[in-house]
Amino acid sequence: MSEQRLRIAIQKKGRLSDSTVKLLKACGIKVNLNTQRLIAHSENMPIDILRVRDDDIPGLIMDGVVDLGFIGQNVLEEESMMRGVAGEATAHKVVKELNFGGCRFSLAVDNDFDYQGVQSLSGLRIATTYIHILKRFMEEANVPYTSCMLTGSVEVAPRAGLADAICDLVSTGATLEANGLKEVEVIYRSTAVLMQREKALSNEKQCLVDKLLTRIDGVQTAKESKYIMLNAPKANLQAISDLLPGSDLPTVMELAGSDDHVALHVVSKENLFWETMEQLKVLGASSILVLPIEKMME
Numbered sequence: 001m002s003e004q005r006l007r008i009a010i011q012k013k014g015r016l017s018d019s020t021v022k023l024l025k026a027c028g029i030k031v032n033l034n035t036q037r038l039i040a041h042s043e044n045m046p047i048d049i050l051r052v053r054d055d056d057i058p059g060l061i062m063d064g065v066v067d068l069g070f071i072g073q074n075v076l077e078e079e080s081m082m083r084g085v086a087g088e089a090t091a092h093k094v095v096k097e098l099n100f101g102g103c104r105f106s107l108a109v110d111n112d113f114d115y116q117g118v119q120s121l122s123g124l125r126i127a128t129t130y131i132h133i134l135k136r137f138m139e140e141a142n143v144p145y146t147s148c149m150l151t152g153s154v155e156v157a158p159r160a161g162l163a164d165a166i167c168d169l170v171s172t173g174a175t176l177e178a179n180g181l182k183e184v185e186v187i188y189r190s191t192a193v194l195m196q197r198e199k200a201l202s203n204e205k206q207c208l209v210d211k212l213l214t215r216i217d218g219v220q221t222a223k224e225s226k227y228i229m230l231n232a233p234k235a236n237l238q239a240i241s242d243l244l245p246g247s248d249l250p251t252v253m254e255l256a257g258s259d260d261h262v263a264l265h266v267v268s269k270e271n272l273f274w275e276t277m278e279q280l281k282v283l284g285a286s287s288i289l290v291l292p293i294e295k296m297m298e
C-alpha cells in the first residue's frame with residue numbers, strides 16, 4: 001500500500017456497510033467492492049478502502065495505521081474507554097457526524113420483570129457487548145452488578161439463563177420484542193461518524209479529506225432536502241410559500257395560458273409531509289410534485 005494514498009477503513013459486512021459504501025459512491029469514489037478482497041483500490045482517486053470488522057476500526061485509526069474510518073459512536077466510545085484503562089493510544093478526531101447507523105444502547109429486562117428504576121438491577125448479572133459504557137452508567141448510578149460479556153446474540157441471554165438483564169443496541173425494538181424483553185433505560189445514543197487519525201496528514205491527503213468532507217455535506221444535505229414544484233393561485237402565493245418547510249426563496253414562474261396561476265419551485269431542507277400537501281391543496285395548489293435531490297453545493 002502506498003503512503004501517498006488515503007486509507008479509509010469501513011465495516012466489511014454489517015449494519016454500517018451498505019450506507020457507507022453508498023456514501024462513498026455518492027461522493028464520486030469509484031471502487032470495486034464486489035470481491036472478497038480486504039483492500040480495494042479506487043480507480044479514480046488516490047484512495048484505498050480497507051474492509052474490516054467494525055470493532056477493529058477505532059484501533060486502526062488510534063494507532064495511525066489508517067487515515068479515516070467510518071464507525072458507530074458506540075464502538076468508538078467503548079474502544080476509547082478500553083484503551084484508556086489499558087493506557088494505550090486513544091487520540092483521534094471525529095470529523096463528521098453521519099445520518100445513518102442511528103441506534104440507542106439500552107438496558108432491557110424480561111417483560112414480566114418488575115422494574116422500578118436502575119436500582120432494581122442491583123446485584124444482578126447483565127449481558128452486553130459494550131462493557132465499559134455499561135460500567136460507566138452503572139457506576140454513575142451507584143448500582144453494583146456483574147457483567148457478562150457476549151459479542152453477539154445478547155438478547156437471548158436472559159432466556160438462556162446466562163444473565164438477568166441485557167444492555168444492547170436497539171433501533172426499532174423488534175429484536176427485544178421477539179425475545180420477550182422490554183427496554184427500560186437508554187444509556188447511550190449513537191450514530192455513525194467519520195473519524196480521522198490525530199497525526200497530521202500530508203498536504204495532499206488533507207486536501208483530499210477536505211474535499212471528501214465537503215462532498216459528504218453535499219450528499220447528506222441533498223438526502224434531507226426535496227425539490228418541490230407546484231402550481232398556485234397568485235392570490236394565495238404568500239400563504240402557500242409560508243407552508244413550505246425550511247425552504248429557500250421560491251422561484252415563481254408564469255404558467256402559459258393562465259393569468260391567475262403561477263408555477264412555484266422551491267428547494268426545501270425538509271421533506272414535505274402529507275398533512276402539509278393537503279393544506280396546500282386547500283389553498284388551491286395543484287400538480288404538487290416532491291422530488292429527491294441527488295447532490296447539492298451551496
Ligand SMILES: Nc1ncnc2c1ncn2[C@@H]1O[C@H](COP(=O)(O)OP(=O)(O)OP(=O)(O)O)[C@@H](O)[C@H]1O
Pocket residue numbers: 011012013014015016052053054055071072073074075101102103169170171172190191192
Ligand atoms: N439496529 C440497528 N440500527 C441502526 N444501527 C445499528 C443497529 N444495530 C447496530 N447499529 C450500528 O451499526 C454498528 C454495526 O452493527 P453490526 O450489528 O453490523 O455490528 P457487528 O455485528 O459488531 O459487526 P462486525 O462483524 O463488523 O463486528 C453498531 O456498532 C451500531 O453503531
Ligand SMILES: O=P(O)(O)OC[C@H]1O[C@H](OP(=O)(O)OP(=O)(O)O)[C@H](O)[C@@H]1O
Pocket residue numbers: 014015152153155168169170171172173174175176
Ligand atoms: O431494535 P432492532 O431494530 O431490532 O435492532 C436491534 C438489533 O440490531 C443489531 O443487531 P443486527 O441485526 O445488526 O445483528 P447482529 O446481532 O448480528 O449484529 C443489534 O445488535 C440488535 O440485535
Ligand SMILES: [Mg+2]
Pocket residue numbers: 053054055
Ligand atoms: Mg463488531
